[in-house]
Amino acid sequence: MGRKAIDVEVELEKNIIPRITLNERSAPHGPIAPIKKLVITENQSPINSIEKIYYDTDLLATDAVEYLGKEKIDVSTIIRIFSAGMLGKEKNRRLVPTRWSITATDDILSKQKVDSVKKFQELGEYRIFTNTFFGNRFVIIFVPDAWAFEMIETWFRGAFMNPSGKDIVNFPAI
Secondary structure (H helix, E strand, C coil), X not given: XXXXXXXXXXXXXXXXXXXXXXXXXXXXXXXXXXXXXXXXXXXXXXCHHHHHHHHCCCCCHHHHHHHHHHCCCCHHHHHHHHHCCCCCCHHHCCCCCHHHHHHHHHHHHHHHHHHHHCCCXXXXXXXXXXXXECCEEEEEEECCCCCCCCCCEEEECCCCCCCCCCCEEEECCC
16 A cells, blocks of 8 residues: 555466446456466555554554544545555454445544534534535535434436336435
8 A cells, every 4th residue: 555556567367358347235347357477566655654554563443544534544545454454453453355344444434523523513504515426416404403414315217226217216314
């Protein structure tokens, strides 16, 4: 997990299979081919905060994730580090399935953010914000009350997550 991508030389056993795999349970997978030989052709420059938590074998994984979040390390990088078993006390370090590392990282960072949000002053008025990003529409409604949140996810016809063909499919509220 370094500052930039490194150069590698790859020799394949067979031609690339031009296939893309998409499903709701895993990240998209692009074309595949068996590797015959892989050579890393340059050294990596580590990110200091990642190197620090990697070598701190007495630090709990939860504390490491919180630290990396405060250090502004990208969430996807934290997830990969978690999944690779690079966090936590040395005797407890294990490879973690990607789905679990996503859930754990999100849970740890969200709890950290919620604790700070709960300290904000109450708004005193209703506010509505909307945005569209990558074809997704977001509506955020602030209500003058004690802190709470609800998320409702809806998929329209033609969306990858709505194969039923129904006009609208609502994901269970979170």
